[in-house]
Amino acid sequence: xxxxxxxxxxxxxxxxxxxxxxxxxxxxxxxxxxxxxxxxxxxxxxxxxxxxxxxxxxxxxxxxxxxxxxxxxxxxxxxxxxxxxxxxxxxxxxxxxxxxxxxxxxxxxxxxxxxxxxxxxxxxxxxxxxxxxxxxxxxxxxxxxxxxxxxxxxxxxxxxxxxxxxxxxxxxxxxxxxxxxxxxxxxxxxxxxxxxxxxxxxxxxxxxxxxxxxxxxxxxxxxxxxxxxxx
Numbered sequence: 001x002x003x004x005x006x007x008x009x010x011x012x013x014x015x016x017x018x019x020x021x022x023x024x025x026x027x028x029x030x031x032x033x034x035x036x037x038x039x040x041x042x043x044x045x046x047x048x049x050x051x052x053x054x055x056x057x058x059x060x061x062x063x064x065x066x067x068x069x070x071x072x073x074x075x076x077x078x079x080x081x082x083x084x085x086x087x088x089x090x091x092x093x094x095x096x097x098x099x100x101x102x103x104x105x106x107x108x109x110x111x112x113x114x115x116x117x118x119x120x121x122x123x124x125x126x127x128x129x130x131x132x133x134x135x136x137x138x139x140x141x142x143x144x145x146x147x148x149x150x151x152x153x154x155x156x157x158x159x160x161x162x163x164x165x166x167x168x169x170x171x172x173x174x175x176x177x178x179x180x181x182x183x184x185x186x187x188x189x190x191x192x193x194x195x196x197x198x199x200x201x202x203x204x205x206x207x208x209x210x211x212x213x214x215x216x217x218x219x220x221x222x223x224x225x226x227x228x229x230x231x
Contacts, residue, residue, distance in 0.1 A: 001025040002047035002118050007037040007063075008080065009055045013103070017050060020107060021114070034058035041067070046075055048117050051097075053081040053088065061092060068096040076117040080105065185220040192222070199224075 004026050006017045011032075018028045029044055031037040034057050041049065053060040060079060067073050079092040082103035089100040098120065099113045174182075188202070195201040203210045217224055 001027065003027045003029065003044055004114070005029045005031060005037065005040050005044065005046040005049045007031045007034075007040075007049065007055075007060070008052040009033060010052075013052070013080075017105075017110070020110060024111065024114075026114075034063045037063060041072070047121065048075055048114065049077045050101075050114075051077055051079055053079055053092070054083060061088070061095070064092060064095050064097060076121050078113055078117055181220060184216070185222055188217055188220065188222050192224070197224070 014030045051060045073096045076098045078099045079097045191202045
């Protein structure tokens with residue numbers, strides 16, 4: 001909840017607004033004139049100020065200009081008046097007020113204005129991290145991870161640099177069929193190396209019939225004999 005400063009020379013208005021805002025869970029500080037408002041603003045650094053326009057010593061517009069000129073409007077300000085005009089509202093907005101409430105202030109309008117002002121002044125979440133290169137444009141490279149494995153040497157008796165790596169890079173700036181074929185070729189070469197060139201085990205791993213698997217490898221240009229020699 002927020003700390004709200006209510007500045008109004010009428011005791012009844014201050015009491016009513018304090019009661020309503022306190023019931024909403026806010027901490028409310030009251031000031032009956034500009035001098036008290038200055039002191040409260042400096043002491044509390046409130047999250048929101050409700051500022052009456054017509055006050056006996058210094059009017060609200062003058063006080064708003066003073067804060068604005070000194071760079072002290074670090075919080076939203078909502079102006080209030082029972083005798084306001086369009087010109088008054090425009091002037092208040094020009095000097096930093098974000099809303100204008102006409103008296104008598106209804107409960108619904110008050111709570112809506114306070115909610116909107118506090119939401120506007122709420123800290124913004126941190127910016128999301130930069131989008132990965134593969135999502136920003138067409139001339140990109142896509143990293144397609146294979147199943148998580150221990151180093152190839154522990155699986156197939158090869159050195160860690162032999163055979164295809166568990167992760168391959170694929171350029172996406174190409175027709176879909178070419179990109180898909182490149183992925184499938186690397187996928188089958190990986191499993192052939194992992195299974196020591198065993199077509200039976202590769203068929204089981206990939207869920208394909210052996211006949212279909214042979215046709216697929218031939219279509220993709222996978223050198224079966226090379227994988228068997230490597231194994």
